[in-house]
Amino acid sequence: MELERFSYDNKVVKAFIIATVVFGLVGMLVGLTAAIQLFYPIFNFDTQYTTFGRIRPLHTNAIIFAFVGNAMFAGIYYSMQRLLKTRMFSDTLSWIHFWGWQLIILAAAISLPLGMTTSKEYAELEWPIDIAITVIWVVFGWNMIGTIIKRRERHMYVAIWFYIATFITVAVLHLVNSYEIPVTFFKSYSGYAGVQDALVQWWYGHNAVAFFLTTPYLGMMYYFLPKAANRPVYSYKLSIIHFWSLIFIYIWAGPHHLLYTSLPDWAQSLGVVFSIMLIAPSWGGMLNGLMTLRGAWDRVREEPVLKFMVVAVTAYGMATLEGPLLSLKNVNAIAHFTDWIVAHVHVGGLGWNGFLIFGILYWMVPRMWNTKLYSTSLANIHFWLGTLGIIFYAVPMYVSGVVQSLMWKEFNAEGFLVYKNFLETTVQILPLHMLRACGGALYLTGAIIMTYNLIKTAYAGTFIANEEAEAAPLTKVYRAPASGGWHHRILEHKPILFTVLSLVAILIGGAIEMVPTFLIKSNIPTIASVKPYTPLELHGRDIYIREGCVNCHTQMVRPFRSETERYGEYSKAGEYVYDHPFLWGSKRTGPDLQRTSGKYSNAWHYNHLLAPDAVSTGSIMPPYPWLFEQVIDKTQTAGKITALRRVGVPYAENYESTANDELDAQAKGIADNLKADGIEVMQEAEIVAIIAYLQRLGKDIKADKTASTTSKDQNP
Amino acid sequence: MYNNILQSIDNIAIWPMISFVIFFLFFLCLLWYVFTADKGFINTMKELPLNDGVKNSSTTINPR
Numbered sequence: 001m002e003l004e005r006f007s008y009d010n011k012v013v014k015a016f017i018i019a020t021v022v023f024g025l026v027g028m029l030v031g032l033t034a035a036i037q038l039f040y041p042i043f044n045f046d047t048q049y050t051t052f053g054r055i056r057p058l059h060t061n062a063i064i065f066a067f068v069g070n071a072m073f074a075g076i077y078y079s080m081q082r083l084l085k086t087r088m089f090s091d092t093l094s095w096i097h098f099w100g101w102q103l104i105i106l107a108a109a110i111s112l113p114l115g116m117t118t119s120k121e122y123a124e125l126e127w128p129i130d131i132a133i134t135v136i137w138v139v140f141g142w143n144m145i146g147t148i149i150k151r152r153e154r155h156m157y158v159a160i161w162f163y164i165a166t167f168i169t170v171a172v173l174h175l176v177n178s179y180e181i182p183v184t185f186f187k188s189y190s191g192y193a194g195v196q197d198a199l200v201q202w203w204y205g206h207n208a209v210a211f212f213l214t215t216p217y218l219g220m221m222y223y224f225l226p227k228a229a230n231r232p233v234y235s236y237k238l239s240i241i242h243f244w245s246l247i248f249i250y251i252w253a254g255p256h257h258l259l260y261t262s263l264p265d266w267a268q269s270l271g272v273v274f275s276i277m278l279i280a281p282s283w284g285g286m287l288n289g290l291m292t293l294r295g296a297w298d299r300v301r302e303e304p305v306l307k308f309m310v311v312a313v314t315a316y317g318m319a320t321l322e323g324p325l326l327s328l329k330n331v332n333a334i335a336h337f338t339d340w341i342v343a344h345v346h347v348g349g350l351g352w353n354g355f356l357i358f359g360i361l362y363w364m365v366p367r368m369w370n371t372k373l374y375s376t377s378l379a380n381i382h383f384w385l386g387t388l389g390i391i392f393y394a395v396p397m398y399v400s401g402v403v404q405s406l407m408w409k410e411f412n413a414e415g416f417l418v419y420k421n422f423l424e425t426t427v428q429i430l431p432l433h434m435l436r437a438c439g440g441a442l443y444l445t446g447a448i449i450m451t452y453n454l455i456k457t458a459y460a461g462t463f464i465a466n467e468e469a470e471a472a473p474l475t476k477v478y479r480a481p482a483s484g485g486w487h488h489r490i491l492e493h494k495p496i497l498f499t500v501l502s503l504v505a506i507l508i509g510g511a512i513e514m515v516p517t518f519l520i521k522s523n524i525p526t527i528a529s530v531k532p533y534t535p536l537e538l539h540g541r542d543i544y545i546r547e548g549c550v551n552c553h554t555q556m557v558r559p560f561r562s563e564t565e566r567y568g569e570y571s572k573a574g575e576y577v578y579d580h581p582f583l584w585g586s587k588r589t590g591p592d593l594q595r596t597s598g599k600y601s602n603a604w605h606y607n608h609l610l611a612p613d614a615v616s617t618g619s620i621m622p623p624y625p626w627l628f629e630q631v632i633d634k635t636q637t638a639g640k641i642t643a644l645r646r647v648g649v650p651y652a653e654n655y656e657s658t659a660n661d662e663l664d665a666q667a668k669g670i671a672d673n674l675k676a677d678g679i680e681v682m683q684e685a686e687i688v689a690i691i692a693y694l695q696r697l698g699k700d701i702k703a704d705k706t707a708s709t710t711s712k713d714q715n716p
Numbered sequence: 717m718y719n720n721i722l723q724s725i726d727n728i729a730i731w732p733m734i735s736f737v738i739f740f741l742f743f744l745c746l747l748w749y750v751f752t753a754d755k756g757f758i759n760t761m762k763e764l765p766l767n768d769g770v771k772n773s774s775t776t777i778n779p780r
Contacts, residue, residue, distance in 0.1 A: 008770075079765075082765070082768035082769070082770075083764060083765060083768075085768070085769045152769075153764070155757075155760075155761060155764075157761060157764040157765060158761070159765070222765075223765050226765050226766065227765055227766070230766070231766075232762040232763055232765075232766060233762055233765075236758045236759075236761050236762045237750045237751075237753065237758060240746075240749070240750050240753075241746060241747070241750055244742075244746050245743070245746065248742060266731075266732075270735070467770055468770070468771055469768065469769040469770045469771065470769055470771060471769040492761070505742075508738060512731070512734070512735050516731065
């Protein structure tokens with residue numbers, strides 16, 4: 001058989017590597033800023049673009065999509081060409097993919113601090129960017145499938161399977177979760193409401209972790225770890241089981257993010273069961289990675305690349321054992337809404353993704369520049385700084401999470417909450433947050449050292465833009481050898497069939513999770529007293545979304561006595577039927593707000609948002625002075641009403657024509673009430689709208705209670 | 717409340733049953749597929765990443 005000559009494209013890989021490093025540093029720096037804001041509120045810088053509520057999504061998006069995303073593309077483009085013995089399908093598509101992705105990141109970096117957000121975690125980007133993501137993702141998939149089709153290697157190695165599953169599933173998740181109705185170019189409402197929105201969001205959120213942070217990285221592990229160890233993977237059979245069971249089970253586990261919430265119980269149980277089952281494939285994968293190094297452990301002592309990979313794979317194992325444990329309802333009752341979850345996420349993010357990326361970069365860069373790594377000792381220093389960084393990050397956050405939770409739940413002998421004031425629990429954990437920031441700083445320092453090391457390495461070598469290679473072409477007609485039966489190769493050389501089967505595998509779980517909640521109206525028992533928001537409250541809610549209040553405040557009272565004592569009645573599914581998007585939140589840095597209505601006066605809210613620290617001494621909430629100067633954009637009222645009506649909120653016909661009159665009347669009421677307390681306020685100021693919204697939260701259900709008690713009194 | 721929700725879906729009991737059957741069959745097929753695979757084929761697949769067709773390959777770590 002005549003060998004064909006061709007070359008591998010390293011140029012696009014180099015571009016993705018540079019983007020990875022740059023955005024990695026930026027994303028970590030933003031994360032460190034957010035961490036510091038939580039104990040020195042002064043670092044919110046008193047501008048509306050840099051508050052924690054806007055910075056936190058910037059950090060998560062920068063790390064997930066810019067740092068981990070770019071590294072994933074670098075790794076996929078590098079390994080895929082070599083595993084399939086062909087250049088990428090189209091250099092043009094590669095570059096469209098590269099520049100398109102960077103533009104999306106740029107759009108995110110601009111829009112998030114400006115407060116343009118859908119508020120759905122890890123899917124915060126507004127609808128025009130969502131469309132751009134879809135287009136670029138299709139380009140990536142087209143390029144990938146094209147490469148697979150023109151391959152010179154008959155069978156697809158397991159890493160390629162993981163890449164295919166990544167492409168397919170992220171596409172499905174993104175399309176389903178981004179169903180939103182535009183109001184303006186910068187604003188949209190989720191097409192789903194309340195419980196359904198929460199279910200879709202966490203089906204997406206959980207599987208973004210699965211198929212953006214896990215599957216592509218497992219694919220890269222299966223390629224780069226054997227390369228770095230210079231020995232084949234421990235068990236290829238195990239990797240087949242790992243792949244199919246992982247993609248099949250992961251997709252069902254989303255509801256474990258919603259335990260003890262208003263989600264129907266059966267869906268919660270489904271999430272728990274599948275989460276526990278996930279331990280098996282995850283640990284199978286971890287063991288497969290670690291066992292690959294058997295007989296090579298002496299090299300781990302000397303090679304920084306292997307050190308990083310060992311810690312990465314171990315962190316993967318730890319995080320994927322902890323995840324299922326956290327999804328047990330009794331553990332979740334303690335951990336949910338606390339810093340424990342933040343620790344868990346960062347063991348995965350810093351340990352698994354970060355360290356695997358570092359290992360792969362240290363491996364790829366010397367080879368692409370045809371030289372040796374500039375400094376092994378600097379790489380070792382990076383390794384230890386990073387490892388200590390992870391420990392100093394995770395341990396304080398575990399302690400902090402448990403402390404928070406136990407303080408929230410503690411009753412005294414008389415049966416009253418010991419820490420009635422939420423602020424006491426916040427102040428208690430500040431030293432731990434400082435330690436966490438030190439951990440983050442160590443980790444970032446390591447990454448800076450790596451950047452220097454990689455730059456020096458590149459300067460010392462010569463970049464190989466096109467790496468020459470040769471391989472035999474595929475024969476036109478393929479017959480599987482008769483030996484060993486036919487079935488074990490029905491898949492590995494049929495990419496299209498393989499892709500379709502992967503799609504079927506992930507759709508089954510998705511369907512079983514979602515269909516009942518969507519088809520059966522009565523899944524969400526209606527509460528007659530729950531009414532749509534008034535126009536002013538709607539504006540207030542959108543300001544709440546814009547400021548990212550949901551990053552620190554939940555709107556979900558769980559059915560525990562400690563929560564009903566502190567906040568009021570537990571939350572019902574029917575309360576959220578008009579919430580587009582839902583705002584349950586996933587973390588309580590501040591108290592829950594679901595029952596805020598009537599708890600404090602309008603004047604209290606006014607002063608609190610102006611200077612939180614003056615009202616609650618020691619509060620770490622930033623002040624919001626701009627809410628008092630900026631006015632509500634009333635021109636948008638009609639558009640908002642119309643958009644919400646389209647997604648099913650029952651506003652009356654032509655209501656939009658009178659909505660602003662109603663808005664003015666309600667705003668005047670609040671302004672007059674403030675005046676009585678000696679506060680002069682502009683009626684159109686945003687603060688008035690947000691007060692209106694906060695005073696609405698939980699009001700309907702309280703009205704429902706009052707009504708039912710009165711009727712009981714009348715009919716003894 | 718829990719009961720009300722479940723009773724309001726017709727034949728809800730079939731739902732977990734279907735899930736279980738799909739799940740069980742899936743893994744049965746998967747295990748059969750893996751354990752009956754040809755050893756030679758598995759070994760070929762295993763070695764795939766280690767030869768990438770590059771001439772004078774510098775992509776393997778210098779064996780000591």
